[in-house]
Amino acid sequence: MSVRVRFAPSPTGYLHIGGARTALFNWLYARHTGGQFVLRIEDTDEERNTPEAINVILEGLRWLGLDWDEGPASNDPTGDSVGERGPYYQSQRAEIYASRVAELQEKGLVYEDEGAIRFRMQREAVTIPDLICGEVVRELTDREQEQPDFVIVRSDGKPVFHLVNVVDDIEMGITHVIRGEDHLSNTAKHIALFRAFGVEPPAFAHIPLILNANGSKMSKRDEGASLDGWQQAGYIPSAVANYLSLLGWSPKDDSQVMPMAEIIERFDLPQINRANARFDLEKLQWMNYEHLRALPMEDYRARAIEAGVDFGSADDDYIGAALNTVKDKVKQIEDLPAFCSFYFTDDIAYDEAMAAKAFAPENKGAFARLRDVYAEVDAFAPEALEATLKALAEELEVKVRVLVMPARCACTGVKVGPSLYDLMAVLGRERVLARFDRALMEFD
Numbered sequence: 001m002s003v004r005v006r007f008a009p010s011p012t013g014y015l016h017i018g019g020a021r022t023a024l025f026n027w028l029y030a031r032h033t034g035g036q037f038v039l040r041i042e043d044t045d046e047e048r049n050t051p052e053a054i055n056v057i058l059e060g061l062r063w064l065g066l067d068w069d070e071g072p073a074s075n076d077p078t079g080d081s082v083g084e085r086g087p088y089y090q091s092q093r094a095e096i097y098a099s100r101v102a103e104l105q106e107k108g109l110v111y112e113d114e115g116a117i118r119f120r121m122q123r124e125a126v127t128i129p130d131l132i133c134g135e136v137v138r139e140l141t142d143r144e145q146e147q148p149d150f151v152i153v154r155s156d157g158k159p160v161f162h163l164v165n166v167v168d169d170i171e172m173g174i175t176h177v178i179r180g181e182d183h184l185s186n187t188a189k190h191i192a193l194f195r196a197f198g199v200e201p202p203a204f205a206h207i208p209l210i211l212n213a214n215g216s217k218m219s220k221r222d223e224g225a226s227l228d229g230w231q232q233a234g235y236i237p238s239a240v241a242n243y244l245s246l247l248g249w250s251p252k253d254d255s256q257v258m259p260m261a262e263i264i265e266r267f268d269l270p271q272i273n274r275a276n277a278r279f280d281l282e283k284l285q286w287m288n289y290e291h292l293r294a295l296p297m298e299d300y301r302a303r304a305i306e307a308g309v310d311f312g313s314a315d316d317d318y319i320g321a322a323l324n325t326v327k328d329k330v331k332q333i334e335d336l337p338a339f340c341s342f343y344f345t346d347d348i349a350y351d352e353a354m355a356a357k358a359f360a361p362e363n364k365g366a367f368a369r370l371r372d373v374y375a376e377v378d379a380f381a382p383e384a385l386e387a388t389l390k391a392l393a394e395e396l397e398v399k400v401r402v403l404v405m406p407a408r409c410a411c412t413g414v415k416v417g418p419s420l421y422d423l424m425a426v427l428g429r430e431r432v433l434a435r436f437d438r439a440l441m442e443f444d
């Protein structure tokens with residue numbers, strides 16, 4: 001039996017971290033097993049659903065690198081779709097739901113209640129076999145003891161979540177339902193509906209909740225809750241997907257940084273933890289750093305341009321050398337211009353506080369000597385530049401920083417950046433000396 005899983009978001013806002021992880025886990029399981037990943041849109045809430053919200057979801061999934069084997073091809077419910085079991089927008093499936101309700105009516109399993117239609121629910125506990133949680137016995141709540149039957153069609157004629165969810169899973173041949181643990185309370189009702197239609201329920205796998213660092217359930221207002229926010233902040237999609245995959249799942253050897261191909265190969269439901277996962281922004285930032293520095297130079301260069309770095313007329317070799325000096329420093333792509341823009345312009349703006357200290361009167365003589373020594377050094381390479389600077393500091397009986405600070409300020413204008421000796425080697429002797437000369441004149 002081929003695995004068929006689905007992600008069925010409701011387009012009522014942005015794509016929440018919990019929804020993104022649910023989509024990812026379903027997609028990973030489909031790709032791991034060679035099955036199909038189905039995307040359908042639960043857009044029956046006409047007042048809250050918007051084309052913009054649909055687009056946010058579709059583009060968010062694409063940004064994460066998730067493709068679907070069946071589902072909508074655009075954010076237009078009347079547009080094209082992929083697959084033979086559509087429509088994939090619930091707003092277009094009213095006739096299917098009506099037919100299924102009629103089937104239940106014929107079986108005597110539903111009845112009208114003040115204009116609504118209720119399903120006759122069993123009166124005893126339901127055992128839910130779950131691939132993650134084990135066997136869960138769902139007892140009737142006090143409220144359900146009084147009225148166990150639940151509404152499947154509202155008095156306004158609109159079907160509710162329980163009905164459409166089950167009907168769509170049946171019609172689309174879903175074999176595994178992988179969803180958040182908060183849906184576990186619904187599962188007894190869904191199992192009853194599956195059996196009422198004469199269909200064996202799919203395998204259920206309820207994944208743990210995502211909590212804040214303080215242990216509270218993560219809400220839409222919390223930092224990091226929106227996938228769109230991560231997109232806007234310049235996070236690398238592969239890093240976000242890698243991080244999300246570890247919110248509740250872990251490979252047997254506890255590996256952390258992994259390419260998607262490896263995650264697909266290793267992902268399986270038995271490795272999903274029962275305990276709730278905790279969102280850790282610092283870990284996400286670290287993961288982003290690791291993925292960013294591992295990017296091929298061509299991709300890194302493209303992201304640098306997106307971040308606002310203007311390479312001007314620099315050649316490919318120079319650009320590659322410059323970017324290589326910052327790869328291990330930059331944690332987020334939005335920080336890249338501050339770390340490397342000085343490579344591609346001679347119009348350096350000096351940090352005033354730094355310049356005041358760097359070019360203090362007592363430092364100028366030593367800095368001028370450094371300029372002369374660098375003009376004569378045989379090899380303008382990092383090792384030689386470092387050794388030369390340290391030897392001069394020893395000769396002048398000054399601390400190394402007396403030479404390092406003005407050299408960095410003259411070359412970059414700022415305190416942070418790549419290794420001083422690496423960046424000077426990339427800039428080259430002529431440009432470094434020109435920047436030294438400018439600084440000596442400007443702060444004379």
